[in-house]
Every structure is written in C-alpha cells, then in structure tokens.
Amino acid sequence: MVKRPKIAMEPWKSFQVRKRNPDGKRDAVLLTAAHLFLEQGYRRTSMSELAKRLNITKPALYYYFHNKEEIVVECYRRGIAVIEAGLGDALVSHAAGFDKVKAYVEAYATAVVLHEFGRCVAMLDDGALSATTRREVRSLKRRIDATLRGYIEEGMKDGSIANCNAKIAAFAIAGAINWIGTWYQPGGPLSAAEIGEQFSLLLTEGLHRQVARAPERKAAQVDLSKTAMVALVRPKPETLSRSQANGKHDRGHVE
C-alpha cells in the first residue's frame, strides 16, 4: 500500500553495515528528503519520518545536517545547479533571442521533469524558510528568471520575438514549467522528451493554427497516435456535494 521510493542505492539497508562513506550517506539523505518533500511538502515531512525511510533514527540525521532547513536548502542548491548546467549546455550565445528562449524552455523543462532536485526548485515553497536562507534561495531563483526575461527582451530587439510584455511572458513560461511537478509522474505515460518538445512548441508557437507560416521555420508536428492518451474524467454534471452532514453541533452553520 505504501509507495516505496525505488532508490537504487541504500547506504542504510541494514544498520549493521556501517561503511564509512559520509558523502554517499549525505546524498542518500538529500535524495530521500527531496522525495518526501515533493510528495507531501516540507512542513508535512517530519525528521522522524525521513529517518524511518532511511532505516536510521532521527538524531542520526543531525549528525549529517545541522537542522531541517539545511537539508531543504541543499536540495535547492543542487536543483539550481542542475538547472543552470542544463541551461548552459543548451545555449548558443550567438543565436537569436527566440532560439535562446526555445532552448531555455526545453532545458528547464527537462531538468524539472528528470531530476528530483530540479523539481524541488520548481515546487517547494520557500515560505517555510528563515529570512536569511530565503533570501539566498530567492536570489538564486531570480537569477534563473531574469535569464529568461533577458532572452525575451533580446528576441524583441532582434525581431525574432513578437512585441509583448517580457515580464509577464517570462512569468507565464516559468509558471507552466514549474507546474509540471504537480502533475508529472516518473512512471507515467508522458516521456520527458515529449513534454519538453510540446512545451517549447506551445510556448513559442502558440496553439493557433498558423494559416500562413513563415517559410524558413517549420514547427515540429507531433504524431498523436504515439502518445499514450489515457482515458480521463470528463466534465460531469454532478452537483457540488457538500461535506457530509456530521451530526454534531450544527449551530452557527447557516445555509
């Protein structure tokens, strides 16, 4: 019933086996923590639960990390490193702004889909952090956001991107990608490549059927037959079911 995370490495598979491998164990803590944080949120995840998943006790965690916040911040840092590495690989500095945005979207989306830590950056609420730590995380995030906005402005200048509000456009694109973490399931029917492709297609070319497309750019079309489209719930005319009337003290509940 309980969904076990399929983590290959298990440095704590038995408490008898105590290899001296602090780096590996730190990594294991972070990866398991990221899993739990993404599954049920930062505050909902207790240190005891995290320890239990690792087959150790809670104070052992405090041997590797000073406190809970340090764990989540390290997840953020690794995620941002993953994302920026992906962005760096994908970009060609002499390309037009439009192409940079496209590369950005694919790289960012891939990082968010494929890496747990990338998803941490996208999804985890930094509101639970202390003031100083939150400042650091926000500044790192803002750097990524500002990069995208810069590319959009670049593209508007060089004529490859239509006139628009770069700030809002950057927010919209980042939002669409960050949101992936809420619906994407690693074992699900949608592959990372397909998601990245569709995202860059939608966000750069739009939904609108282009009657007369510019000749030099051809949007990649996707063969729908190969996408595993699962049957999904359609809009049902069910009435909004009120919460089941619990017999107890119903005074004050006016309806």
Place this chain on the structure above:
Amino acid sequence: MVKRPKIAMEPWKSFQVRKRNPDGKRDAVLLTAAHLFLEQGYRRTSMSELAKRLNITKPALYYYFHNKEEIVVECYRRGIAVIEAGLGDALVSHAAGFDKVKAYVEAYATAVVLHEFGRCVAMLDDGALSATTRREVRSLKRRIDATLRGYIEEGMKDGSIANCNAKIAAFAIAGAINWIGTWYQPGGPLSAAEIGEQFSLLLTEGLHRQVARAPERKAAQVDLSKTAMVALVRPKPETLSRSQANGKHDRGHVE
C-alpha cells in the same frame, strides 16, 4: 513591519460589538483565512493566528467551523464557484475551439488574479487534506482541467487549433495561470486586465514573431509604454554562497 491585510469589512473590530450576523462573520473568517493561507501556506497558518487577526479567540472559530480543514475546503469551494462562473460568462457555445480556449484563459486568469478564493484553488496544496476531502477537491479541480482539454480537442477537430498533445497543452496553460498566484501582488504594477490579455496572447499565439499572419485574425498588440516596467535584478556572476559556517559540530560535514 507586519503586513496587515486591508479588509474593508471588520465584523470583529471590537469584541464589544457583537452583532448577530453569522453569515457575515463566516465570510470574514473565510476571507481572512484565505489571505493567511495564501501568504504562508495552510499548515503554517495556525488557528490561533487566524483568530488573532479577527480579534477573537481560537475557540470562537470552532463555533463557526468544525475544524481547520472545513475552512480551507470552503475556500476551495468558493474559489471553484468563482472560476466556473467566470468561465460560464465568457463562453459562447457555438464558437470555435480556439476562441473558447482564449476565453477560458482570460476568464480563468482574471478569476485567479482578482479573487482570493480563486487563488486558493490555484495555489493551495491539497496534500494536507484528509483522504475524503481531497477526493472532493480534486474532482472539482479536474472538472475545470477537463473543460480546457475538451476545448483544445474541439479546436483541433474544427481546425482552429494546431495539431498538438491536448493533455500536455492543457497542463501547460493551467500551470501558467495557476502560477500567477506566486508572483502577483494586488497592489503591484501589473493590472488584472493586462495579465489576462498577455496570457491569452502568449498561450494562443506564441512568442514567435509571425512574419505572415493569417489575415482574418489580428493579435492585439500591447503598448509597452503604458506598462510600468520596474527595474529588475539582472543575472549577476556571484558565486553560490555556501551556508555561513556555523562553528558548532562540523564533524561529518565533508567538503
């Protein structure tokens, strides 16, 4: 220092004034709760804090609501009602799929931006809810999602929308809109109308400069001079600052 919510109505401005107006007070609880939930999350918001903002004591809240969860669920319900009302207003049943999507985007974005409860639906994590309640909320949310997906599929059939993966496209659009709640500030420089307009423009027409646009459709262009573009942080070449070395037990922290 503390950011006070500017709520016009204050049914508890003094505990001396005890009017008999249970409906209004319930509303005040919900609105204040929505404010706090959006500001700092559901779990981080305590019933005591909510009570304090309303100038009452914690048990008084339990006079109007059975428990904390009932409050947040009611926020969800009202938000969904707001969104579906907006959707209903904006839609013309005989329009093409593309135009329905466009209307959907504008209506949904407006609901999320303008209404606290709408933002609750978009932003609040339903992971903290109990199993039965979560099922209800998810089913309501899914209905909204499925509506959008239906419009996209419709548009692909009637030829107004380019061939794409409707499922992913719907997720991307919903994600971009839902994410508004993380960056939008009610008093900020961006107006609801502008956000709605830019969103529908970006998501339906894309960023790409259209060299030869279909003649019968003209994308609304936005005058950039009227948008208050604030100066924003640019990508700085600062190094990733590690957490300040706290002198205490540094064993085990390998670097």
Place this chain on the structure above:
DNA sequence: CTTTCTTTACTTACCGAAAAGTAAGTTACC
C-alpha cells in the same frame, strides 16, 4: 599480535514549544 585509546557513527531517552481541538463557564441581546 594483542591491548588500549581515539574517532566515527550512530542509539535511547528526553525536553520544550506549538498547535489542533475541547470543556465549561460567562456575557449580552431578545
């Protein structure tokens, strides 16, 4: 090679704070 000492890597048992929720008493209006 054995004994002892040191460090690593934990464990058990506990503390204090915070937070959801309750019991029972109190005030003010009709």
Place this chain on the structure above:
DNA sequence: GGTAACTTACTTTTCGGTAAGTAAAGAAAG
C-alpha cells in the same frame, strides 16, 4: 430567562532538537 456568541483554561499530540551513552573501526603503543 433562554439562547447566541463568545471567553478562559485545559488536554493531547506532534515535532524539532538535544543530552548522553555506546558499538565498531582503525591508530598507537607495548
């Protein structure tokens, strides 16, 4: 006086974090 609308005082649980002790793996000494 009766009921609506609260308050004060309390219980229980959960959770982050700590104090103190301990088993195992080397390193050093004899």
